[in-house]
Amino acid sequence: EPAWAFFANNSSNGDLYGKLYNGFVATDSRNCCPTGWTVPTTADWNTLTEYAGGGTVAGEKLKNSTDWNGTDEFGFNALPGGLRFALAGDLNEGTLFGQGYWWSSENSSAVDIFFYRVETFAPDLYESAENYTLGMSIRCIKETSLGLNENSTGGIESQVYPNPFTSSATLVLSNKVV
Numbered sequence: 001e002p003a004w005a006f007f008a009n010n011s012s013n014g015d016l017y018g019k020l021y022n023g024f025v026a027t028d029s030r031n032c033c034p035t036g037w038t039v040p041t042t043a044d045w046n047t048l049t050e051y052a053g054g055g056t057v058a059g060e061k062l063k064n065s066t067d068w069n070g071t072d073e074f075g076f077n078a079l080p081g082g083l084r085f086a087l088a089g090d091l092n093e094g095t096l097f098g099q100g101y102w103w104s105s106e107n108s109s110a111v112d113i114f115f116y117r118v119e120t121f122a123p124d125l126y127e128s129a130e131n132y133t134l135g136m137s138i139r140c141i142k143e144t145s146l147g148l149n150e151n152s153t154g155g156i157e158s159q160v161y162p163n164p165f166t167s168s169a170t171l172v173l174s175n176k177v178v
Helices: 011-017 023-027 042-051 058-062
Strands: 083-087 090-095 099-107 112-119 126-131 158-161 170-173
Touching: 023 099, 023 112, 042 058, 042 099, 042 112, 042 126, 058 112
Parallel strands: none
Antiparallel strands: 083 090, 099 112, 112 126, 158 170
C-alpha cells in the first residue's frame, strides 16, 4: 500500500531532500501532488531527457550546481536524495548520498514501475524499472492545457518543451514547430 518515509527515519533529511515514497504512491489514482500538478509519465521524463540533450548528458544538466556536481541548466535542482530499500514491505535504510531517484507514474510490469536516476560521477540520466516497494523521490510537474481538442480526429500531435517552462517554450504540432 502507499507509504513514505524520511531517509533513515530522520525528519531532518526531509528538510533538504524531501520524502521517499514507494511506487504505490506514484501510481495511486488519488495523486500525491498538489492540485494542478501530477507525477510525470515516462513520456514526460523522455521529453525532459531529449530537451536536455539526451540521456548521456541530461543528468549533469539537471543536477544542482551548489550542493552537487551539476550545472542545473534548467532549474530542475536535482539533489542526491537517495533510495530506501524494501524489506518485508517496509522502507528501511538504503543509500542517501551520491544518487537521486525519481518515480514515473507508469508501471513497467505487474510488480515494477519506471524510475529515473542521476549519479555523482556520471553525466547521464538513466531510465530503469524497479519494484514498487522501494522508496524514491517524486518530482511533480504542472498539468498544462494547450487549448486543443484532445478528442479531435484530426491527428494533431503536440508537445511543449521544456515542460514545465517559465518564460518561453517551444510548441510542436504534428511535428512542425510553431
